[in-house]
Amino acid sequence: MPNLRFTFVKSPVWGKTAEQLQHDVIQGVDPVTGKPVMQEIVDELTTPLSPEDSITRTIPQSAGPDRFGPDDAESLQRIFMEKRMTDYLPIVLPTEERVEAMLKGTSRKPDEVAGHMSPTPGVYENWSYTVRQIAVNAVMAGADPQYFPVILAIAAAGTEAISSSDNSFANAVVINGPIRDQIGLNYDIGALGPFSHANATIGRSYTLLSINGGNCGKVGETYMGVIGNPMNYANIIIAENEKLSPWQPFSVRHGHKPEESVVSVFQGWGLVSAKNSKYAVWSRDMNFAQELKNIANDQDQLFGIVAVLSPAVADYVKSEGYDSVEKLTDFLYQSQDESTPHFRSKAQINILVTGSSNNLYWDYGGMFLARSVSVDEWR
Amino acid sequence: MATLLRSAVLNPEAYRTVRDAAADAPAKAPSFSSLAARLDSLQGKTIYLVDTGFGGSGKFLDQVQAWFAERMPSVKTVRRRKTGNIFRDDTKDLWAEIKENGQAAILGVAG
Numbered sequence: 001m002p003n004l005r006f007t008f009v010k011s012p013v014w015g016k017t018a019e020q021l022q023h024d025v026i027q028g029v030d031p032v033t034g035k036p037v038m039q040e041i042v043d044e045l046t047t048p049l050s051p052e053d054s055i056t057r058t059i060p061q062s063a064g065p066d067r068f069g070p071d072d073a074e075s076l077q078r079i080f081m082e083k084r085m086t087d088y089l090p091i092v093l094p095t096e097e098r099v100e101a102m103l104k105g106t107s108r109k110p111d112e113v114a115g116h117m118s119p120t121p122g123v124y125e126n127w128s129y130t131v132r133q134i135a136v137n138a139v140m141a142g143a144d145p146q147y148f149p150v151i152l153a154i155a156a157a158g159t160e161a162i163s164s165s166d167n168s169f170a171n172a173v174v175i176n177g178p179i180r181d182q183i184g185l186n187y188d189i190g191a192l193g194p195f196s197h198a199n200a201t202i203g204r205s206y207t208l209l210s211i212n213g214g215n216c217g218k219v220g221e222t223y224m225g226v227i228g229n230p231m232n233y234a235n236i237i238i239a240e241n242e243k244l245s246p247w248q249p250f251s252v253r254h255g256h257k258p259e260e261s262v263v264s265v266f267q268g269w270g271l272v273s274a275k276n277s278k279y280a281v282w283s284r285d286m287n288f289a290q291e292l293k294n295i296a297n298d299q300d301q302l303f304g305i306v307a308v309l310s311p312a313v314a315d316y317v318k319s320e321g322y323d324s325v326e327k328l329t330d331f332l333y334q335s336q337d338e339s340t341p342h343f344r345s346k347a348q349i350n351i352l353v354t355g356s357s358n359n360l361y362w363d364y365g366g367m368f369l370a371r372s373v374s375v376d377e378w379r
Numbered sequence: 380m381a382t383l384l385r386s387a388v389l390n391p392e393a394y395r396t397v398r399d400a401a402a403d404a405p406a407k408a409p410s411f412s413s414l415a416a417r418l419d420s421l422q423g424k425t426i427y428l429v430d431t432g433f434g435g436s437g438k439f440l441d442q443v444q445a446w447f448a449e450r451m452p453s454v455k456t457v458r459r460r461k462t463g464n465i466f467r468d469d470t471k472d473l474w475a476e477i478k479e480n481g482q483a484a485i486l487g488v489a490g
Contacts, residue, residue: 003414006489013488014435021442038446045426045483046418054413069387076388085391094389122466129393136391212391 105148117214168225177261203234244311268367304348
């Protein structure tokens with residue numbers, strides 16, 4: 001509703017005392033218009049509608065021309081950038097030939113609607129996208145056709161990679177099953193870093209699709225992240241190291257068969273190295289499970305915790321008596337004393353294993369599972 | 380000067396509305412009503428103060444209510460908390476109640 005009447009107030013309103021709210025916010029001014037807040041609210045309820053306010057309307061459906069050009073490569077790169085269709089890095093120009101080649105990576109029809117997305121569900125209108133449109137974005141990201149089923153599965157999940165929230169959220173995609181080796185996903189040294197074509201371009205495809213397929217990331221319109229998040233460039237792509245993990249893969253623990261290839265999308269504040277925490281102290285008598293618990297109990301409760309353990313750390317935890325993730329989760333969930341558990345449920349605690357065994361590092365962050373989707377259905 | 384190679388490329392943007400995956404035709408375009416007519420004055424009116432559930436909404440609306448009580452005492456304010464997810468529609472009959480019993484509503488806050 002474009003002409004909806006609203007007032008901005010000095011932000012944030014949470015965490016303030018009654019006196020601060022009354023003095024600074026209610027008796028303050030709208031930081032955008034400069035008008036006294038309450039006078040503006042009263043005006044918005046009493047000022048007569050303009051002719052523009054009174055008409056009904058429909059939201060335009062057109063997405064613009066189906067192609068740009070013909071033009072030279074430099075000009076086309078500039079068109080895409082100026083239309084805010086990129087991550088401000090050069091793209092692989094999506095010619096018809098390249099898109100047709102990408103479409104060969106799936107048996108699904110090009111005009112099939114594969115999913116829909118919004119910068120924040122329920123707040124903005126949904127945009128929907130076809131297999132072909134996903135292919136265009138995958139080409140732009142530099143992906144290979146063999147990665148396309150993974151990209152399609154992520155698209156089908158419909159979870160925006162770049163939320164409109166001022167929180168500056170980040171997304172992770174956990175990938176399980178045979179597809180990891182089939183397309184060369186890295187789950188060894190540098191698993192979360194830019195060290196594999198598959199990891200890098202799948203992550204970038206997700207970002208570009210969110211921008212062009214979900215209307216995300218339009219600063220000031222559909223993106224308000226206060227600080228922004230560098231993880232939005234290519235998201236956090238986590239192919240689990242199923243060979244070296246002492247436990248069942250994440251997807252199997254959530255009801256899938258080991259031979260199924262699955263993507264599981266997480267959202268939240270991203271991941272940091274556990275070495276950021278004062279509890280990550282290396283000593284002669286390591287107790288990683290307790291270190292995990294200490295860090296988890298210090299974690300904000302809203303999204304729970306995702307812990308990404310290297311295989312060496314996972315082996316340590318198993319040797320401490322946690323021969324299943326379920327046992328570890330039970331331990332992490334129980335309160336340290338008789339009080340209420342820190343997290344609302346065990347589902348808020350998610351354990352993943354990836355990376356190499358060359359040292360005892362691990363990452364964590366406040367992230368929650370949004371959705372899991374079969375990759376095999378998109379082959 | 381060599382001629383630069385020119386090519387046409389596909390538009391990566393999607394449809395700006397949800398389409399029915401099972402149907403060939405696009406879904407009906409979303410439409411919306413115009414704003415409700417404004418009041419001549421708030422004096423003597425009933426205004427609903429709706430807490431969306433976003434962080435700080437409740438205490439913020441406490442102060443909005445206090446402002447009306449002090450500055451416009453003829454205005455009756457009614458506090459309600461919208462049900463369901465912060466970003467989604469009310470799951471019960473809040474809007475019907477407001478339509479029945481109130482003349483205006485202030486929803487707060489969005490973040």
